[in-house]
Amino acid sequence: MLDISIVVPLFNEEESLPELVDWIERVCNEHGYSYEVIMVDDGSTDDSWHVVEKLSAQYDQVRGIRFQRNYGKSAALNEGFKAAVGNVIITMDADLQDSPDEIPELYRMITVDGFDLVSGWKKVRYDNAVTKNLPSKLYNGVxxxxxxxxxxxxxxxLKSYKRKVVKSIEVYGEMHRFIPVLAQWAGFRKIGEKVVVHRPRKYGTSKFGWERFINGFLDLLSIQFISRFGKKPMHFFGLWGTVAFLAGFFITIWLVVEKLFFEGNLSNKPAFYLALTTMIIGTQFFLTGFIAELVSRSAADRNNYLIEQRLGWDEKLPIEENQ
Incomplete structure (x- = not known):
């Protein structure tokens, strides 16, 4: 088994890749690590894949996975995690803003200090303070x-993981932002943090967009729900469905009593429609909500991605058999 697997998701980063691989090789050789670099091309539209092909031919440690189209960073990490064979898995971005000089300490914190996962902390950032830094602080606070x-x-x-962690979690949608939450949910409680160097972007442009924060908040709610109720959805949907139904039911009883004893009119009162609505909502919430959640969670094609090419593995064998 290799000491380290370095998973690098990339999208249109052709200029930075040669420098990144050279830097990784220099650091790993200085410390005597056996390693592999898994570069996952997330449907790049520039020459990134051709660069990966050249690097794979030049370096025995470089492997490549190419998506047929852009699926997102979560998909790239998930495929990289499945392919990784190292004892410690380290992830870093391809834009050279993450420094490979952090690899030895990230590796040591897993193998010596015993952390399950170590997350980088870019304490000093070179991003725009208004459009990225401030929103990021608010986002992390939430x-x-x-x-x-x-x-x-x-x-x-920039993170490092025990091999068992990445083999125990599934990253899909845009859940890459919440891998520590996924790891904790899977039972890995020893999560550490390391201050890392954040370098100014040298090539290309940022892939940052404001929609990340909206999507991120929704993903956070989703993952919190799944972590608490994924195995017992009836505890959530059944509770609130029952509350809504009983509220409508008791309002109905009150209206019937009023009709019988006080000669009231049922259909011309707002309470009648409130009772009807809450009973319908309660029934739908009870029966439909948790079924839809279970269907989405167990969908067979949730993590199926069209991979056009692979580099660095025996093409006659699936990746799992090469491990």
Missing amino acids: NRWVSGIKLHDMNCG
């Missing part, structure tokens, strides 16, 4: 409050 995991920068791409 994450800490909701998840209970005290990390300053949960979305940092």
Whole structure:
């Protein structure tokens, strides 16, 4: 088994890849690590894949996975995790803003200090203070409050993991922002943090967009729900469905009593429609909500991605058999 698997998701980063691989090789050779670099091309439209092909031919340690189209960072990480064979898995972005010089300490914190997961903290950032830094602080503050995991920068791409962690979680949608939450949910409680260097972007442009924060908040709610009720959805949907139905039921009883004893009119009162609505909502919530959640969670094609090419593995064998 290799010491380290370095998973690098990338999208249109052709200029930075040669420098990144050279830097990784230099650091790993200096410390005597056996390693592999798994570069996952998430449907790049530039020459990134051709660069990966050249690097794979030049370096025995470089492997490549190419998506047929852009699926997102979560999909890239998930495929990289499945392919990784190292004892410690380290993830980093391809834009050279993450420094490979952090690899030795990230590796040591897993193998010596015994952490299950170590997340980088870009304490000093070179991003725009208004459009990225401030929203990021607010975003991480909400994450800490909701998840209970005290990390300053949960979305940092520079992380290290025990092999068992990445083989025990599934990253889909845009859940890469919440891998520490997924790991904690899977039972890995020893989560650490390391201040890492954040370097100015040298090539290309940022893939940052404001929609990340809206999607991120929704994903956080989703993952919190799944972690608490994924195995027992009836505890949530049944509770609130029952509450809504009983509220409508008791209002109905009150209206019937009023009709019988006080000669009231049922259909011309707002309470009648309130009772009808809450009973219908309660029934639908009870029967439909948790079924839809279970269907989405167990969908067979949730993590199926069209991979056009692979580099660095025996093409006659699936990746799992090469491990």
